Amino acid sequence: MTKWYHFKKGVVQELPIQIGVFPFGIIYGVIAIESGLTILQAFVMSSVIFAGASQIVFAKLFLIVNPTSLLTSITAINLRHFLYGVSVNEYLKQLTLKWRIILSYLLTDEAYAVSIKYFQSNNHSDFFHYHLLGSGLTLFITWQLSSLVGIIFGEAVPSYLNLEFIIPLSFIGIIIPMLRKKHEIISCLASGISSLILYRLNIELWIIFSALIGIFLGYLCISFGVEE
Amino acid sequence: MNIWILIFLCGIITFTIRFLPLSGILKFKVSGHYLRLIQIIPIVVLTPIIFQAVFFISDNQFLVVENSKVYAAILSVFISILLKNVIYTIIIGMMSFWIIDKMFVI
Numbered sequence: 094m095t096k097w098y099h100f101k102k103g104v105v106q107e108l109p110i111q112i113g114v115f116p117f118g119i120i121y122g123v124i125a126i127e128s129g130l131t132i133l134q135a136f137v138m139s140s141v142i143f144a145g146a147s148q149i150v151f152a153k154l155f156l157i158v159n160p161t162s163l164l165t166s167i168t169a170i171n172l173r174h175f176l177y178g179v180s181v182n183e184y185l186k187q188l189t190l191k192w193r194i195i196l197s198y199l200l201t202d203e204a205y206a207v208s209i210k211y212f213q214s215n216n217h218s219d220f221f222h223y224h225l226l227g228s229g230l231t232l233f234i235t236w237q238l239s240s241l242v243g244i245i246f247g248e249a250v251p252s253y254l255n256l257e258f259i260i261p262l263s264f265i266g267i268i269i270p271m272l273r274k275k276h277e278i279i280s281c282l283a284s285g286i287s288s289l290i291l292y293r294l295n296i297e298l299w300i301i302f303s304a305l306i307g308i309f310l311g312y313l314c315i316s317f318g319v320e321e
Numbered sequence: 322m323n324i325w326i327l328i329f330l331c332g333i334i335t336f337t338i339r340f341l342p343l344s345g346i347l348k349f350k351v352s353g354h355y356l357r358l359i360q361i362i363p364i365v366v367l368t369p370i371i372f373q374a375v376f377f378i379s380d381n382q383f384l385v386v387e388n389s390k391v392y393a394a395i396l397s398v399f400i401s402i403l404l405k406n407v408i409y410t411i412i413i414g415m416m417s418f419w420i421i422d423k424m425f426v427i
Contacts, residue, residue: 141332178342266410288369307365
């Protein structure tokens with residue numbers, strides 16, 4: 094199969110997910126402008142960071158926490174991408190540095206989800222990277238367009254719709270299917286409940302501390318065999 | 322700190338996290354405890370953001386009973402368990418939120 098076959102497969106398989114990505118991008122644009130970022134800053138961020146959850150967290154936090162907390166939060170949120178890289182790397186062994194840089198930039202949640210499934214369910218090909226290129230570029234284009242729509246036309250969205258509530262809902266939709274074992278559920282509840290207390294107490298690093306509490310409890314569960 | 326610097330720093334952080342495992346610089350086998358702990362990181366980082374957005378309304382006011390977001394979020398959790406689909410979770414969650422919110426106003 095040619096490289097263009099894999100590329101087209103990546104684009105076609107990524108397309109249905111864009112139905113969810115587009116409103117998410119609009120929401121980002123709306124929140125970015127509402128939070129005080131300029132049009133240029135909001136739009137450039139979509140290319141420079143290119144990570145939906147991180148961009149929204151940036152827009153929500155940059156005025157209320159210090160830069161260290163913000164950077165730590167972004168790092169913590171993006172750590173899952175490290176795992177994506179580890180698993181994708183198993184299928185992309187012989188790539189040049191140029192390809193590795195391009196694919197690293199395009200390695201988002203949605204592109205990873207589509208491409209890793211493709212890699213796992215097809216016989217190995219030296220052109221697998223074209224699939225990730227196709228899925229990643231499709232997402233990139235949708236994200237830039239939807240962000241721009243949100244940034245420019247965001248004011249037309251009535252505030253009573255409370256569209257920002259889409260964000261926790263989308264995180265619920267992402268996280269709940271991940272909760273398959275006891276230690277994951279315990280960690281989830283521990284981080285959530287502790288975050289309420291820490292946020293109420295105005296602890297600046299509330300996200301980080303509550304995440305650490307969740308990880309600690311997860312570690313205890315694993316150590317004591319409380320997993321299944 | 323200047324916002325532009327922050328944006329570019331966040332961009333560098335995001336790219337570096339994605340690039341490191343793909344770069345070939347790190348040679349390691351992920352296994353056991355480490356892998357299981359890494360896997361819960363998205364859960365423990367995103368859950369606090371969900372809880373804060375759901376349970377706190379404006380002015381940092383903690384609200385449960387008369388908070389339509391709480392009921393919509395609970396329903397969304399069930400939808401996500403049943404359908405395992407982000408789009409359906411968002412659509413049903415938002416629609417239930419608008420309906421419940423209207424009920425509270427009345």
